[in-house]
Each structure stands twice: as structure tokens, then as C-alpha cells.
Amino acid sequence: MGFEDTALLSRILTTMTLSFHILYATIGVGVPLMILIAQWVGIKKKDDHYILLARRWARGFVITVAVGVVTGTAIGLQLSLLWPNFMQMAGNVIALPLFMEVFAFFFEAIFLGIYLYTWDRFEDQRKHLLLLIPVALGAAASSVFITMVNSFMNAPQGFDLVNGELINISPLLAMLSPAVPTKVAHVMSTAFMTSAFVLASIAALRIVQGSTHVYHKKALLMTMKLGFVFSIATALIGDFSGKYLAEYQPEKLAAAEWHFETEDEARLILFGVLDGQEPKYAIEIPYALSILAHGVPSAEVTGLNEFPEDEIPPLWIHYLFDTMVSIGMWLAFFSFVYVVAAWRKWPIITKKWFRWLTVAAGPLALIAIEAGWWFTEVGRQPWILRGYMKTSEAATTSGQVDLMIILFAGLYFILGIGTIVVLSRMYKRNPVEKELAQRQKADKGGDPE
Amino acid sequence: MTLEIIGVSVLWLFLFLYVIVASIDFGAGFFNAYSAFTDKQHILTNIIQRYLSPVWEVTNVFFVFFFVGIIGFFPQTAFYYGTTLLVPASLALILLAIRGSYYAFATYGAKINHRGYIYMYGLSGLLLPASLSPVLAMSEGGFIKMKGDQPYLDYWALFTSPLMWSIVVLSITAVLYISAVFLTWYANKAGDVKATDLMRKYALVWAGPAIVTATGIIFELRGHNPEHYSRILDLWWVFAISFLLFIGTVYLIWKKKNYGLAFVLLVGQFFTAFFAYGVSHYPYLLYPYLTIYDSFTNEAMAIALIIAFIAGLGLLLPSLYLLFRLFLFDKDYVKGKSDYHA
Ligand code: HDD
Ligand code: HEM
Ligand code: HEM
Numbered sequence: 001m002g003f004e005d006t007a008l009l010s011r012i013l014t015t016m017t018l019s020f021h022i023l024y025a026t027i028g029v030g031v032p033l034m035i036l037i038a039q040w041v042g043i044k045k046k047d048d049h050y051i052l053l054a055r056r057w058a059r060g061f062v063i064t065v066a067v068g069v070v071t072g073t074a075i076g077l078q079l080s081l082l083w084p085n086f087m088q089m090a091g092n093v094i095a096l097p098l099f100m101e102v103f104a105f106f107f108e109a110i111f112l113g114i115y116l117y118t119w120d121r122f123e124d125q126r127k128h129l130l131l132l133i134p135v136a137l138g139a140a141a142s143s144v145f146i147t148m149v150n151s152f153m154n155a156p157q158g159f160d161l162v163n164g165e166l167i168n169i170s171p172l173l174a175m176l177s178p179a180v181p182t183k184v185a186h187v188m189s190t191a192f193m194t195s196a197f198v199l200a201s202i203a204a205l206r207i208v209q210g211s212t213h214v215y216h217k218k219a220l221l222m223t224m225k226l227g228f229v230f231s232i233a234t235a236l237i238g239d240f241s242g243k244y245l246a247e248y249q250p251e252k253l254a255a256a257e258w259h260f261e262t263e264d265e266a267r268l269i270l271f272g273v274l275d276g277q278e279p280k281y282a283i284e285i286p287y288a289l290s291i292l293a294h295g296v297p298s299a300e301v302t303g304l305n306e307f308p309e310d311e312i313p314p315l316w317i318h319y320l321f322d323t324m325v326s327i328g329m330w331l332a333f334f335s336f337v338y339v340v341a342a343w344r345k346w347p348i349i350t351k352k353w354f355r356w357l358t359v360a361a362g363p364l365a366l367i368a369i370e371a372g373w374w375f376t377e378v379g380r381q382p383w384i385l386r387g388y389m390k391t392s393e394a395a396t397t398s399g400q401v402d403l404m405i406i407l408f409a410g411l412y413f414i415l416g417i418g419t420i421v422v423l424s425r426m427y428k429r430n431p432v433e434k435e436l437a438q439r440q441k442a443d444k445g446g447d448p449e
Numbered sequence: 450m451t452l453e454i455i456g457v458s459v460l461w462l463f464l465f466l467y468v469i470v471a472s473i474d475f476g477a478g479f480f481n482a483y484s485a486f487t488d489k490q491h492i493l494t495n496i497i498q499r500y501l502s503p504v505w506e507v508t509n510v511f512f513v514f515f516f517v518g519i520i521g522f523f524p525q526t527a528f529y530y531g532t533t534l535l536v537p538a539s540l541a542l543i544l545l546a547i548r549g550s551y552y553a554f555a556t557y558g559a560k561i562n563h564r565g566y567i568y569m570y571g572l573s574g575l576l577l578p579a580s581l582s583p584v585l586a587m588s589e590g591g592f593i594k595m596k597g598d599q600p601y602l603d604y605w606a607l608f609t610s611p612l613m614w615s616i617v618v619l620s621i622t623a624v625l626y627i628s629a630v631f632l633t634w635y636a637n638k639a640g641d642v643k644a645t646d647l648m649r650k651y652a653l654v655w656a657g658p659a660i661v662t663a664t665g666i667i668f669e670l671r672g673h674n675p676e677h678y679s680r681i682l683d684l685w686w687v688f689a690i691s692f693l694l695f696i697g698t699v700y701l702i703w704k705k706k707n708y709g710l711a712f713v714l715l716v717g718q719f720f721t722a723f724f725a726y727g728v729s730h731y732p733y734l735l736y737p738y739l740t741i742y743d744s745f746t747n748e749a750m751a752i753a754l755i756i757a758f759i760a761g762l763g764l765l766l767p768s769l770y771l772l773f774r775l776f777l778f779d780k781d782y783v784k785g786k787s788d789y790h791a
């Protein structure tokens with residue numbers, strides 16, 4: 001098997017594992033904050049519904065965390081197994097945040113264990129709430145550190161390469177590459193946004209299925225408000241990400257926008273198909289690309305023709321970018337409408353089709369996460385370390401990658417199905433109405449459970 | 450002490466901790482499955498779930514720590530081991546996934562207690578040490594070879610090697626022995642007489658095989674890697690201490706006395722043996738290609754990693770203390786008097 005082949009197979013396996021892991025990781029970063037907020041609101045308002053909400057979310061959360069841990073361990077090892085040459089170099093320069101991430105995992109895993117097994121153990125709910133803070137911090141920190149590694153791959157710095165030797169290595173500089181501010185902020189805000197919409201979808205689904213309990217309405221309104229806040233943040237930070245790209249990775253932005261000639265007053269192209277270098281059937285927004293790239297309508301945007309043929313990323317990332325941005329815009333708009341309608345008591349919210357749109361929010365956000373990562377990673381091609389190492393040079397020479405792809409595909413399939421089956425069974429067997437009734441009985445001195 | 454020595458000691462220490470906590474976890478799964486098979490499940494399941502469910506993620510992080518840390522301190526290992534371990538490490542990942550999903554789906558989640566699942570979970574506890582431990586054999590040299598400038602793993606040499614198989618058998622017996630001793634103590638604390646008796650029996654059963662296979666490996670090494678063998682002999686007195694600690698553990702378990710101390714002695718036994726083995730392996734990470742010196746990272750990174758490690762430890766130790774106080778040393782929790790699961 002040739003060198004190129006193992007590189008392609010390794011890319012397939014990496015893509016598979018990361019695309020699967022990122023769904024769980026995103027939820028792992030965002031949901032602790034949601035639980036924190038719900039429990040806090042519950043304590044403040046002395047409203048048992050919110051506390052129960054936090055508790056039920058936490059139960060589901062453990063399951064996604066466990067799968068996140070399993071797939072995370074897989075990707076962690078696979079990076080060395082599939083990209084040994086890259087990791088050998090990366091180990092010399094960017095090992096620091098990877099290493100720090102492990103401590104963040106420790107911190108999160110320890111306090112998650114404690115938090116889950118100490119419900120009602122403290123007289124004062126607030127003490128229990130405190131235990132959740134390290135979980136949320138640990139999860140956020142782990143995403144910050146791993147995103148720093150990915151930023152380094154996109155905008156490497158902190159070393160010099162002289163005759164194939166790495167010299168003048170500065171771990172801190174490598175860790176704080178120019179891609180870090182926008183990337184970290186965007187990854188965090190999208191994690192919060194996605195988690196809020198996923199939880200909103202669940203509440204909306206229960207209502208569509210006929211539950212009329214006020215518990216679900218409270219959950220839905222709260223998560224939609226949070227989703228709105230974070231989707232605005234996401235769009236703003238996404239705009240900054242565009243400016244980062246224009247400065248440091250202009251070829252990625254140009255490929256995403258099918259922007260061939262360097263020109264000012266550049267238009268933004270949405271969807272469409274490419275005919276040679278001419279987009280057809282596309283929605284065009286004048287000046288918008290110049291604004292996205294530099295903040296002024298007249299600014300000059302570098303085009304693809306400035307780059308050597310073999311350093312241009314695949315042009316289909318255009319659709320990934322469009323998918324992400326469209327979903328982002330839609331969700332910001334939709335959650336705004338929802339919140340206003342709930343506040344003004346417009347009857348539209350109770351319409352079935354509107355409920356179904358709400359149910360769609362969570363899956364849409366997850367699709368945007370996938371599209372966003374694929375866009376960043378495929379948009380970095382042909383580089384694995386932009387400007388220094390090509391992906392094809394980094395791959396393993398082992399001949400068994402194809403078998404491993406089949407093996408892991410099977411594993412992720414089972415884990416994915418398992419998550420869905422177990423989560424839905426768990427909530428079906430113990431619907432909130434039943435749990436609320438039991439708690440009331442317990443409060444009145446009846447038998448607990 | 451050089452930076453290289455600090456780095457490798459930190460990694461070896463965390464690997465040791467992983468060996469202990471993971472052995473408890475792996476072995477417990479196996480005993481659970483075995484007792485389900487012989488219809489004694491109710492004796493063990495509770496004990497196992499009370500202790501393992503809250504901590505298995507922490508156990509897993511010890512493993513992650515080791516492989517992330519080794520790439521950080523010794524990046525060249527990525528090239529040699531990364532290239533050659535694709536298949537064994539992937540299999541280990543699948544087995545880890547079975548365990549992780551068992552906790553997720555069967556103990557936290559909808560309580561899928563299908564027997565097949567319990568058996569798979571139990572079996573993975575034996576197969577995991579069997580799939581991870583060959584790496585120790587590979588590090589002795591002779592199995593990872595070079596084709597041009599690319600390393601590859603000679604499966605035939607590996608699978609026909611008595612050294613490899615004795616390491617596999619040792620890892621399995623050690624897992625069962627460590628786990629049984631720990632669970633004897635835990636069950637005793639929980640005041641569960643039946644479970645204590647059962648685990649005590651297992652501990653005594655597995656003590657013999659564990660020590661015999663461990664000794665066997667030293668003799669296998671004589672033929673396979675004489676250099677390493679002679680360095681082991683230089684450290685004979687450490688192995689002697691380890692053996693005395695072993696006798697102590699077995700004596701206490703036999704006499705049904707002080708199971709807590711018995712477990713502490715056991716940790717001491719493995720600690721001394723593990724470190725003596727590590728020291729005698731020095732300076733090689735992979736005979737004869739890699740030593741800790743030629744594969745070491747640059748100085749700036751090494752210092753940064755050590756600082757991060759110290760800071761991380763400052764965070765980790767108090768948290769671990771809290772975790773153990775709540776789940777290992779809290780009488781009510783251990784006895785199952787209070788259940789506060791979300
Ligand atoms: C819920 C998911 C989601 C949504 C709605 C958006 N994004 Fe995004 N985007 C991501 C999820 C994401 C991501 C998965 O988090 C990425 C992939 C890698 C990264 O750093 O963040 C990303 C990357 C990413 C990049 C590339 C950064 C780089 O390669 O360094 C840009 C330019 C944008 N986004 C811009 C936007 C804009 C203008 C949006 C308008 C609303 C938007 N994103 C919505
Ligand atoms: C190549 C990239 C990645 C690697 C190597 C990686 C590695 C890992 C590992 C090893 C674990 C398991 C930790 C444990 O044993 O407890 C894990 C879990 C996790 N990862 Fe990833 N990860 C990657 C990408 C990401 C990204 C981009 C994020 C954040 C946006 C992320 C967030 C998490 C979180 C929060 C967990 C904890 C489990 C959970 O809460 O769901 N990971 N990851
Ligand atoms: C967790 C979020 C991430 C996701 C979903 C993700 C996704 C992807 C995808 C889809 C590819 C395939 C690109 C292609 O084949 O054209 C890829 C490649 C790769 N990514 Fe990422 N990535 C993430 C973060 C990271 C991070 C943090 C690292 C580094 C530690 C990383 C390392 C790699 C490597 C080594 C490759 C293979 C080379 C390549 O094809 O570019 N990824 N990733």
C-alpha cells in the first residue's frame with residue numbers, strides 16, 4: 001500500500017472519530033453551564049421545577065460524558081497512531097496545552113463523580129451547586145486547551161525550522177497563536193449555544209408529544225433565551241473569525257467564498273454552483289465579503305489566484321461555510337422570535353408547526369458544529385501544520401488502517417444508537433410528571449419512592 | 450536529577466497508579482461477570498457499583514495522562530510506538546469502549562442488565578491487560594524492527610515469544626489479585642460478610658499464580674534481553690523487599706486480619722517491583738533504538754511541562770482527597786446506607 005493511501009485512510013479514520021467525538025464534546029462543554037444556571041434559578045426562585053430540571057439534565061449528561069470520554073480517549077491515542085510524524089513534531093512544540101488538558105479532564109471527572117453522587121446529601125442546596133462549578137470550569141478548560149492545539153495547526157508559531165531542525169522553541173508562544181482568541185471564543189460560544197438548543201429541542205418534543213405540564217414550558221423558555229444570547233455571541237465572534245482568516249489564512253476564506261481575483265468591494269456568495277471560476281445560481285450580497293474580512297465595504301480581499309495551485313483547499317468547503325452561517329443566522333432569528341412571542345403571548349408558539357421548528361433547533365445546531373469543524377479542517381488542507389508540514393507527510397506507514405476504519409465505524413454506530421436508546425428509555429420510564437408526584441408525596445411524609 | 454529522569458519518573462509514577470486503579474476496575478468487572486455466571490451476582494454487584502461507578506472516569510484519565518505525557522516528554526516515541534501499535538492499541542480502545550459504555554448504559558442509564566453485556570464487560574477486564582501489556586514486551590526489543598527508515602511490528606516474533614505470553618499471563622493474574630485484595634477490604638468495610646468471604650477466597654487463589662508468573666518473567670528475560678536481566682540482578686534486594694511485602698499481604702488475608710493494611714502492603718509490593726523494573730530498564734524506552742536521552746523533548750518544553758505538572762498536582766491532590774473521602778472512606782456511603790445518585 002502506498003504512502004498516499006495510508007494518508008487518505010488515516011484522514012478518513014480521523015474525520016470519523018473527531019466528527020463523532022465533537023458532538024459529545026460540545027454537549028460536554030455546554031451542558032454543565034445549563035445545569036448550573038437551572039439549579040441556580042431554582043434555588044433563587046425557590047422553584048422545585050428548575051431544580052428537578054437540573055437533576056434530570058444531569059442524569060442524561062452522565063451518559064453523554066461517558067461516551068465522550070470513550071471517544072476522546074480514542075482520538076487522543078489515534079492522533080499518535082495515525083499521525084506519528086506530526087505528533088513527533090507537535091510533541092516538541094505544542095505538547096504543553098495537550099498536557100494541561102489532561103489535568104482539566106481530571107478536575108472535571110473528579111467533581112462530576114462527586115456532584116452526581118451527592119444529590120440531597122447536603123442540607124443546603126447551594127453547597128451542592130458549588131460542586132458543579134469545577135465541572136463546568138474543567139469542561140471549559142479542556143475545550144480551551146484542545147482548541148489551542150488546533151489553533152497552532154492553523155497558525156503555527158513559537159519555533160524556527162532550520163534545515164529540518166526545530167530551534168528557538170517557545171511553548172508559550174506556540175500555545176498563544178494568533179488563531180487562539182477567535183477560535184477559543186467561537187468554540188465556547190457555539191458549545192453553549194448548541195447545548196441550549198439541544199435541551200430546548202427535548203422540551204419542545206415533550207410538548208409536541210402531548211405533555212402539558214408547566215415544567216416543560218419553563219424549561220423551553222429558559223433554554224430558548226439562553227440559546228438566543230449565545231447565538232448572537234456566536235454570530236459576532238464568527239464575524240471576528242472571518243477577520244482572523246482574512247489576515248492569517250486568506251486562502252481558506254477565499255476558498256470558502258469562491259473568491260478568485262483579489263479585489264476590493266468584494267461580494268459575498270451564498271450557495272450556488274461553480275462554473276469554471278464563475279458562481280451560478282448563487283445569492284450575492286454586495287460588499288459583504290469585504291465587511292466580513294476587514295470590516296469596511298471598500299476593503300481589498302485576497303483571491304485564490306494569488307496562491308500556488310497545490311496549496312489551495314478544496315472548493316466544496318464553500319457549502320460547509322454556508323451551511324454553518326445559514327444555520328447560525330436562522331437560529332438567532334428564530335430564538336429571537338420565540339422569546340418575543342413568549343413575552344407578548346402571541347398564539348403562534350402553540351402552533352404545532354412552530355413547535356416542530358423548535359424541535360429542529362438542536363439537531364440544526366449540531367449540524368452547524370459539524371459543518372464548522374469540517375470547514376476549518378478541510379479548509380486547512382493540504383497542510384496539517386499550515387506552511388510547514390503537509391498532511392500526506394504526516395501519516396502513518398502502517399498497512400492496517402482500513403481494517404481499523406471498519407472496526408471503529410462499527411463502534412461509533414453502536415455507541416450512537418446506544419446513547420439514543422438509553423436516553424429515551426431513561427426518560428420514558430421515569431417521566432417528569434411521575435417524579436414530581438413522587439416528590440410531593442415524599443414531602444407530605446409518604447414513602448419516598 | 451536531570452530533566453529526563455524527572456520526566457520519566459513522573460510518567461512511570463502515573464503508569465503505576467493506573468496499573469493499580471485499573472486493575473481494581475478490570476478485576477471487579479471480571480468477578481462480577483463470574484458471579485453472575487455462577488448465579489451469585491447479588492453478592493458482588495452492589496459493592497462494585499458503589500465504588501466503581503463514581504470513579505471509573507478518573508481511572509481512565511490516568512491512562513490518558515500516560516499517553517499524552519509520554520508524547521510530551523519523549524516525542525520520538527510517537528514515531529516508533531505510534532507507527533507500530535496501531536492494531537493492538539485500537540483493540541485496546543475498543544475494549545475500553547465496552548467498559549465505558551457499560552457504565553454509561555448499564556449502571557447510570559436505563560439499567561440494561563442483559564447477561565451478555567455483563568459477560569462482555571467482565572471479559573473485557575481480562576482482555577484489556579492482555580492487550581496493553583505486550584507493549585512492555587515490545588519495549589524489551591526484538592519485536593519492533595526497521596524496514597528502511599520505517600519501524601514495523603513483527604507479529605510472528607511477538608506471538609511466538611514466551612516472554613510476551615508470560616507478561617500477558619502476569620498482567621491477568623496481577624489484575625485479579627490486586628482487585629480481589631482491594632475488594633476484600635472494601636466489602637469488609639461495607640460490613641458485607643458474604644462478599645468479604647468470597648473476595649478473600651479469590652485473593653488467596655490468585656496470590657500464588659501472580660507471584661509465580663512475576664518470577665517467571667525475570668527468567669524469560671535472561672534469554673531475551675541479557676543486558677536488562679543483569680541489571681535486574683543488581684537490584685535483587687528491591688525485589689526481595691517486594692517479596693516480603695507480598696508475604697505480608699497473604700499472611701494478613703489468610704489470618705483475616707487488618708485488610709486495610711493488607712492492601713497497603715500490596716501497593717508497596719507492586720510499587721517496589723514496578724520501580725525496580727523501571728530502573729533496570731533505564732535508560733531505554735525501546736531497546737535498542739530509543740533511550741530517554743535521545744528521544745527527549747527540548748529543554749524549554751520540558752521545563753514548561755514540569756511546571757504545569759506541579760501546578761496540576763496542586764489542583765489534583767486536594768480533589769482526589771475529596772473524592773476518596775466521600776466514596777472510599779465515608780462509612781455511610783460504603784455501607785450503602787445513603788444513596789444520593791442524581
Ligand atoms: C453551532 C455552531 C456554529 C454556528 C451557528 C456558527 N459557527 Fe462558525 N464555527 C463553528 C460553529 C458554528 C465551530 C464548530 O465552532 C468552528 C469550527 C472550528 C472553529 O474554530 O469553530 C467554526 C469556525 C468558523 C470560522 C473559521 C475559523 C477558523 O478556521 O479559524 C469562521 C470564519 C466562522 N466559524 C464564522 C461564523 C459565522 C460568520 C457565523 C454566523 C453566524 C458562524 N460561524 C456560525
Ligand atoms: C483532536 C482533538 C481532541 C482530542 C485529542 C481529545 C481528547 C479527549 C480525551 C482523551 C478525552 C477523554 C478524557 C477522559 O478520559 O476523561 C476527551 C473528552 C472530552 N473532550 Fe475531547 N478531544 C479532542 C477534541 C475536543 C474538542 C475540540 C473539545 C471541545 C470543544 C473537546 C472536549 C472534550 C470534553 C469536554 C471531554 C470530556 C468528556 C465530556 O465531558 O464529554 N475535545 N477528549
Ligand atoms: C474536535 C474538533 C475537531 C474536529 C471535529 C475535527 C475534524 C477534522 C476533520 C473533519 C478532518 C479531516 C479533514 C480532511 O480530511 O480533509 C480533520 C483532520 C485532522 N485534524 Fe481535526 N478536527 C478537530 C480538532 C482537531 C484538533 C484539536 C486537532 C489537533 C490536536 C486535530 C487534528 C487533526 C488531524 C491530525 C487531522 C488529519 C489531517 C487532516 O486531514 O487535516 N483536529 N479534523
